[in-house]
Amino acid sequence: xxxxxxxxxxxVAVVLAALTPTAYAADGGxxxxxxxxxxxxxxxxxxISGCAGTTGSAASAAFVADAKLVGAAGTLAGxxxxxxxxxxxxxxxxxxxxxxxxKGAIKVVADGSQSPSAPPSAPASPVAPVHAGGGGTAxxxxxxxxxxxxxxxxxxxxxxxxxxxxxAVALRSxxxxxxxx
Numbered sequence: 710x711x712x713x714x715x716x717x718x719x720x721v722a723v724v725l726a727a728l729t730p731t732a733y734a735a736d737g738g739x740x741x742x743x744x745x746x747x748x749x750x751x752x753x754x755x756x757i758s759g760c761a762g763t764t765g766s767a768a769s770a771a772f773v774a775d776a777k778l779v780g781a782a783g784t785l786a787g788x789x790x791x792x793x794x795x796x797x798x799x800x801x802x803x804x805x806x807x808x809x810x811x812k813g814a815i816k817v818v819a820d821g822s823q824s825p826s827a828p829p830s831a832p833a834s835p836v837a838p839v840h841a842g843g844g845g846t847a848x849x850x851x852x853x854x855x856x857x858x859x860x861x862x863x864x865x866x867x868x869x870x871x872x873x874x875x876x877a878v879a880l881r882s883x884x885x886x887x888x889x890x
Contacts, residue, residue, distance in 0.1 A: 740804060740813055748820040750793040756786045757804055757811065765806030771795055771815055778806065791817060 741756040755767050755776050765778035765785045776789035785806055797819045804811040 740811060742802075742815055746816045746818045747791045748818055749791055749795045749797075750820070751791050752788060753791060753815075754786065754788050755804070756784065757806060758784045760785050760806035760809065762807035765804065767802055767804045769800050769802040769815060771800035771802070771817055778804070791815075 739757055739759045743754045743756075744751065747753050753772075753776075755778065757765065757767075757778065760778075760783065763780065763785070765787075767776040767778060767787065767789070771791055773790045773792055776787040778785035778787040780786050795817050797817050799814045799816050802813045802815050804813070
């Protein structure tokens with residue numbers, strides 16, 4: 710009978726934990742963004758309390774990439790960066806943890822270090838994909854295979870190796886024929 714009580718209590722706790730974040734986050738008390746009003750290109754830290762799970766995500770058109778939220782049951786945290794090409798304004802944010810989805814907004818403000826008419830300096834976050842990959846073979850992509858084909862030196866080395874191999878086979882077969890004969 711004791712295990713039945715534990716099972717029922719655990720089930721009630723799970724149901725309460727699943728329902729609590731919705732009510733708690735809906736009144737704005739469960740989500741924290743630092744800084745509260747970031748400038749384009751700024752790093753932001755997100756924290757949500759009241760989640761039943763240990764992982765979650767925060768997505769927004771204002772972010773360079775979705776923020777992956779991790780932590781202990783109850784509090785999740787993560788970081789992301791605000792796009793450098795954003796105009797100041799309010800952008801929707803969708804935070805998901807477990808089966809709970811919280812919608813909010815982030816207010817992006819103009820960067821005070823530049824005048825409004827000055828063009829922005831080099832972006833602090835990527836604005837285009839980087840051409841990467843290939844691992845250790847990346848240098849081979851730039852080399853023309855026809856121009857770097859085998860030359861005279863390769864042919865000489867190949868002939869020498871073939872001669873050594875032929876001599877080794879001949880010596881071994883000569884020794885074998887002496888033993889059997």
